[in-house]
Amino acid sequence: MTEPSVTHPYTPQQELPDHPVPVMQTRSLNVFYGGFHAVHDVDLAFGHHEITALIGPSGCGKSTVLRCLNRMNDLVPSARVEGEVLYHDQDVYAPSVDPIEVRRHIGMVFQKANPFPKSIYDNVAYGPRVTGMKVDSMDDHVERCLRGAALWDEVKDKLKESGYSLSGGQQQRLCIARAIATEPDVILMDEPCSALDPIATAAIEDLMLQLREQYTIVIVTHNMQQAARVSDRTAFFTARPDETTGNRTGLLVEFDKTSTIFENPSDQRTEDYISGRFG
Amino acid sequence: MTTTARAPSARVDNPLPTVSLSKSSPRHGEKVVVGWLFLCAAFSVLVTVGIVLSLIPPTIEFFNRVAPADFFSTDFWAPTNSGNPGFGVLRLIVGTLNVTLWALLIAIPAGLGAAIYLSEYAGRTSRKILKPVLEVLEGVPTVAYGFFALTFVTPILREIWPTFLPGRLGEPPGIFSAASAGLVMGVMIIPTVASISQDAMSAVPSGLRQAAYGLGSTRMQVATRVVVPAAMSGIVASFVLGVSRAIGETMIVLLAAGAAANLTMWPNDSVLTMTTFIARTSTGDIGTGTTTYYTIFAVGSVLFVMTFLMNMVSIALVRRFRETYE
Numbered sequence: 001m002t003e004p005s006v007t008h009p010y011t012p013q014q015e016l017p018d019h020p021v022p023v024m025q026t027r028s029l030n031v032f033y034g035g036f037h038a039v040h041d042v043d044l045a046f047g048h049h050e051i052t053a054l055i056g057p058s059g060c061g062k063s064t065v066l067r068c069l070n071r072m073n074d075l076v077p078s079a080r081v082e083g084e085v086l087y088h089d090q091d092v093y094a095p096s097v098d099p100i101e102v103r104r105h106i107g108m109v110f111q112k113a114n115p116f117p118k119s120i121y122d123n124v125a126y127g128p129r130v131t132g133m134k135v136d137s138m139d140d141h142v143e144r145c146l147r148g149a150a151l152w153d154e155v156k157d158k159l160k161e162s163g164y165s166l167s168g169g170q171q172q173r174l175c176i177a178r179a180i181a182t183e184p185d186v187i188l189m190d191e192p193c194s195a196l197d198p199i200a201t202a203a204i205e206d207l208m209l210q211l212r213e214q215y216t217i218v219i220v221t222h223n224m225q226q227a228a229r230v231s232d233r234t235a236f237f238t239a240r241p242d243e244t245t246g247n248r249t250g251l252l253v254e255f256d257k258t259s260t261i262f263e264n265p266s267d268q269r270t271e272d273y274i275s276g277r278f279g
Numbered sequence: 280m281t282t283t284a285r286a287p288s289a290r291v292d293n294p295l296p297t298v299s300l301s302k303s304s305p306r307h308g309e310k311v312v313v314g315w316l317f318l319c320a321a322f323s324v325l326v327t328v329g330i331v332l333s334l335i336p337p338t339i340e341f342f343n344r345v346a347p348a349d350f351f352s353t354d355f356w357a358p359t360n361s362g363n364p365g366f367g368v369l370r371l372i373v374g375t376l377n378v379t380l381w382a383l384l385i386a387i388p389a390g391l392g393a394a395i396y397l398s399e400y401a402g403r404t405s406r407k408i409l410k411p412v413l414e415v416l417e418g419v420p421t422v423a424y425g426f427f428a429l430t431f432v433t434p435i436l437r438e439i440w441p442t443f444l445p446g447r448l449g450e451p452p453g454i455f456s457a458a459s460a461g462l463v464m465g466v467m468i469i470p471t472v473a474s475i476s477q478d479a480m481s482a483v484p485s486g487l488r489q490a491a492y493g494l495g496s497t498r499m500q501v502a503t504r505v506v507v508p509a510a511m512s513g514i515v516a517s518f519v520l521g522v523s524r525a526i527g528e529t530m531i532v533l534l535a536a537g538a539a540a541n542l543t544m545w546p547n548d549s550v551l552t553m554t555t556f557i558a559r560t561s562t563g564d565i566g567t568g569t570t571t572y573y574t575i576f577a578v579g580s581v582l583f584v585m586t587f588l589m590n591m592v593s594i595a596l597v598r599r600f601r602e603t604y605e
C-alpha cells in the first residue's frame with residue numbers, strides 16, 4: 001500500500017498542538033448493551049476546530065462511542081453508559097442534563113443520507129423550528145446553512161422540491177446543512193461517505209475541511225485514506241474477544257495526531273491495521 | 280494436471296465443455312400455479328363487477344317509476360305508504376352522515392392517538408399486549424356492539440346528558456339516538472384506524488426518527504412532525520376505511536339509532552340510515568316487483584356510489600399530500 005498523504009489539500013496544516021484543547025472529552029467510557037460489554041474504558045479528547053477520526057475494524061465500538069457523545073444511544077432501550085462524557089466540562093450523562101438539549105448542541109450526520117420527506121427548505125428549517133430557535137429571517141438562515149454545506153448553488157432554484165429529488169451526495173450535504181441549522185458547535189459524522197461515489201465523497205471531504213473553521217468534527221470512517229486525508233487526530237480502536245463468551249468488546253488502542261498514527265504508530269496493532277495486515 | 284494447468288498448450292488441448300442453457304424441464308406446474316393466482320386476483324374484481332351489475336337493473340326500474348327529482352330533492356320519506364308514498368332519500372343520507380359524524384369524532388382522534396402510542400411510545404411488552412387486544416376488538420360481532428349501545432350506552436347517555444345546554448342540544452335523547460349509535464360505532468372503528476395507522480407509522484424508516492432525534496426533537500415532535508406526515512397515506516387510508524365501515528355499518532344503527540327518518544344532524548335525535556332502511560325493509564314482507572322493493576336497490580346504489588366517491592377523493596388526497604420517503 002502506498003503511504004497516504006497526510007497534508008490537507010485545503011488549508012496547510014497549522015501548527016497542531018500536541019494535546020487537543022478539548023470541546024468534548026470521554027473519561028473511562030464504558031458502554032453495555034444488556035449484559036454485553038460493547039466498549040471498554042475509552043479516554044478521548046476532541047479538540048476545538050479539529051477533525052478527529054475514529055477508525056478500526058468492524059465491531060470495534062467506534063460508532064457506539066460516537067453515539068454516546070450526543071446521547072443517541074439513549075434510544076437503544078438496553079444501552080447503559082458508565083464513565084463520563086464531558087461537553088464544555090459538563091457531563092452530558094449527569095441526571096440534570098436533558099438529552100434533547102444535548103443533541104441541539106451536538107449535531108449528527110448519518111451513514112445513509114436520511115433527509116425528511118419534505119422540501120429542501122423544510123429539511124433545513126426543521127431543526128430551528130422544533131427547537132424554537134430565534135432567527136431573524138428563516139429564508140436567510142436556510143440560505144446560510146445551504147451555503148455552509150456547499151449546496152446552495154445547486155438547489156437555490158428548487159427549494160420547494162422534495163429532498164429526495166437530489167442525488168445521494170447532495171442528500172448527504174442537505175443532511176449536513178440540516179445539522180448545522182441548529183447552530184451546534186460539534187458535528188458527529190457516522191461514516192458519512194460510505195454510500196457515496198468517489199466524486200461525491202471528495203465534495204463531502206472538502207466540505208468537512210471548510211466546516212472545521214467553525215465546528216469541531218468527529219468522524220467515524222472505514223476508509224483509512226479518508227481519515228488520513230481529512231483528520232487532524234485519529235483514534236484507532238480494535239475489538240477484543242472475551243475469553244469465555246466470545247463477545248467482542250471494543251477498546252481504544254491508540255489516539256494521536258493523524259500524522260503520527262499513519263507514519264509512526266507506537267502500537268503494533270495500529271501498524272498492522274494501517275498497513276493492511278488485518279481488518 | 281499440475282497446479283500450473285494454465286499453460287497455453289492446455290487451453291488448446293482442452294476445448295470448452297458444452298453447456299446446455301435450454302430449459303431442463305418443462306415446468307408445467309408453474310403455469311398452473313400462476314393461472315390459479317391470477318384467478319384469485321380476478322375473483323374479487325369479478326365479484327365487485329357482479330354486485331354493480333346486479334344493482335343496475337332494479338335501480339333503473341325504480342327510476343322508471345319514481346322521477347329522479349322526487350328521489351333526490353323532495354323532503355318526504357314514506358316508501359311504504361301506499362296512498363301517498365314519498366321517496367326523498369335525502370333524509371336517509373343525512374341520517375347516515377349524522378351517525379357517521381359522531382362515530383368519526385370518536386374513532387379518528389382515539390385511533391390515531393392509539394397508533395401514535397403503539398408506534399412511538401409503547402415499550403416492547405405493552406405493544407405485545409395491546410396490539411393483539413386491539414385486533415381482537417376488531418373481530419367482535421357488530422350485533423354485540425348494537426346491543427351494547429341499546430342496553431348500556433343509551434341509558435347512561437339519558438342519565439348523564441348535559442341538560443343545562445341551551446335549546447335542542449339540552450334535550451336528553453330518547454330510546455333511539457344518533458349519539459348512542461355513533462359513539463359505539465366510533466368505538467368499533469377505533470381498532471381499524473389504530474391498527475392500519477400504526478402499521479403505516481412503523482413502516483417509516485428508523486433513519487428518519489434518528490435524524491429527527493439528532494436535531495434535538497422531543498418524542499412528540501418526532502411523532503407529529505416526522506412520523507405522522509411520512510405515514511400520511513396509510514393514515515388517510517385508515518380514516519377512509521373507517522368512514523366506509525361507518526357508512527356501511529348496519530346492526531348498530533338498526534338496534535340503537537331508531538327508524539324515524541328525521542332530517543337532523545343533532546346527536547340526540549333518532550335517525551333512519553340507509554343501511555337500517557335496507558335491513559328493515561328486506562324482510563320478506565314486501566312483494567317482489569313493488570316500488571318499495573325497488574327502493575331498496577336504489578338506496579343500495581346511493582350507498583355504493585357514496586363509498587366509491589369517497590375512496591376516489593381520498594386516493595386523490597393521498598396522492599397530493601403524501602410525503603414519499605423512497
